[in-house]
Amino acid sequence: MPLDTSTYNLAGLRTDGRRWNELRRIHGQISTQAAADGSSYFEMGQTKIICTVHGPSEGRRTGGGGGRDQSNSARIDTEISIAGFSGVDRKRRNGKDKRVQEMCHTVESAFSSTLFTHLYPHSTVSIVLHVLSQDGSLLAACLNAATLALVDAGVPMSDYVAACTTGSTGSYASDDxxxxxxxxxxxxxxxxxxxxxxxxSGGEDKVNVLIVETKVPMVRLEAMISVGLDGCRQIRGILDEIVRAHGKKVLEARVN
Incomplete structure (x- = not known):
């Protein structure tokens, strides 16, 4: 059913009651899985993600030659599993799905420039993401969940990677x-x-990810990126609050 854009224009509200520059409810936790080196649970609206991180650990070369990985920095491996009940199409997606492969590559690329992988030669950092529910901003939620899990794992990184989506009220064909x-x-x-x-990431808004998910008229691109960067700053603050709250809880537990 098409969006009622006239309602948005008259009331200044979207279909879920938000204004144009408002985030949905965001909730996150870290250290949710005892068996992993780092873990997190993250909600972005009704999009819900569990992330676990294993490593850095010495790994073996994935090629046919065998033997140990001789690279001078850690390799980042990402696996994304989308539950069949997570969306309305009831389709379970696995690692062979093209969309899943694209998201895995994007996550790996985003963190390869943020993690201090050079400190861990011949090693692998494994990021496993389980999608429990999806209602928009799936890639962004995966990146935010992975950031929290990597912080929990103690993997050195230059800053949080905070992500969000941004769109436009005009149609695809319009150049308005x-x-x-x-x-x-x-x-x-x-x-x-x-x-x-x-x-x-960072106070200077270093762009780690910019994926144009659909056709976007060039005349709207600058405004969309500007709003998106502001959203990333807001989400970075929320991620920082989650990490600080967990750290405070850990310190209080040790004192007591």
Whole structure:
């Protein structure tokens, strides 16, 4: 069912009651899985992710030659499992799915420039993401969940990688420069509107990820990226609060 854009224009609200620059409810926890070196649970609206991190640990070469990996920095391996009950299509996606492979590659690329992999030669950092529910911003939620799990694992990194989606109220075919940007799209909005996923790190908004998920008119791209970077700053603050709250809890437990 198409979005009622006239309702948005008159009331200034989206279908879920948010304004154009508002994030959905975000909730996160770390150290949720005792068997992993690092773990997290992350919710971005109704998109829910469990992430576990194993390593850095010395691994073997994946090629046919066998023997130990002789690389001078750690390799990042990512696995994403999407439960069949997570979305309305009831389709279970595995590692051979093209969309899943693209997301795995994006996660690996984002953290290869953020983690201090040179400190762990001949090693592997494994990131495993389980998608329990999806309602938009799936790649962004995976990146945020992985950030929390990597922090929990104690893997040295230059900064958080915070990610979100941003879209536009105009249709794909329209070149209307007055179309409004929207922050943190839900599943219905992603089906109807052009959007992109952006991930940034550091106080200077270093862009680690910029994936244009659909056709986006060039006249709207600058405004969408600007709104997306602001959203990344907001999410970075939330991730930092989650990490600090966990650290405080750990210190209190040791004192007591």
């Amino acid at each position: 420069e007055e179309a409004d940007p929207l922050l943190d799209l839900n599943g219905v909005e992603e089906q109807e509107l052009p959007f992109l996923t952006i991930g940034a």
